[in-house]
Amino acid sequence: MSEVTIFDRVLAGEIPAQVVYEDEHVLAFQDIMPQAPIHVLVIPKQKKRCYDDLADTNPEEVGQLFVGAARAARALGLAENGYRVVINHGRDGQQTVDYIHLHLLAGRQMIWPPG
Numbered sequence: 787m788s789e790v791t792i793f794d795r796v797l798a799g800e801i802p803a804q805v806v807y808e809d810e811h812v813l814a815f816q817d818i819m820p821q822a823p824i825h826v827l828v829i830p831k832q833k834k835r836c837y838d839d840l841a842d843t844n845p846e847e848v849g850q851l852f853v854g855a856a857r858a859a860r861a862l863g864l865a866e867n868g869y870r871v872v873i874n875h876g877r878d879g880q881q882t883v884d885y886i887h888l889h890l891l892a893g894r895q896m897i898w899p900p901g
């Protein structure tokens with residue numbers, strides 16, 4: 787059993803979050819410390835701890851996460867101007883919450899390479 791994270795508690799409704807999109811498979815809510823004018827986190831309702839866990843996950847389930855994130859971005863009207871999708875994994879990737887999440891960043895020009 788993995789530890790209960792802050793995102794488990796968001797999903798359970800125990801911690802308030804600004805939900806911007808939800809479907810059967812994902813929940814999308816505003817990041818508490820936004821790094822862009824629009825900064826949304828997308829989590830699967832079926833918990834995975836990290837990106838590495840996807841290597842052992844049914845591709846359909848992985849797809850539901852990505853489809854959900856794309857639909858969230860579309861619902862937020864981000865597709866036309868563009869946005870960045872980020873998944874941090876592990877220590878060097880600077881993952882701080884052990885519940886997989888996609889960052890949707892938008893509303894400003896992104897830079898490349900990323901820091």
Ligand code: AMP
Nearest residue numbers: 792803816817818819874880881882883
């Ligand atoms: P990461 O570094 O990829 O694990 O990203 C974790 C993200 O979760 C950071 O951008 C935090 O600002 C964000 N975060 C932490 N706690 C909360 C919370 N209660 N509600 C929304 N976002 C949060």
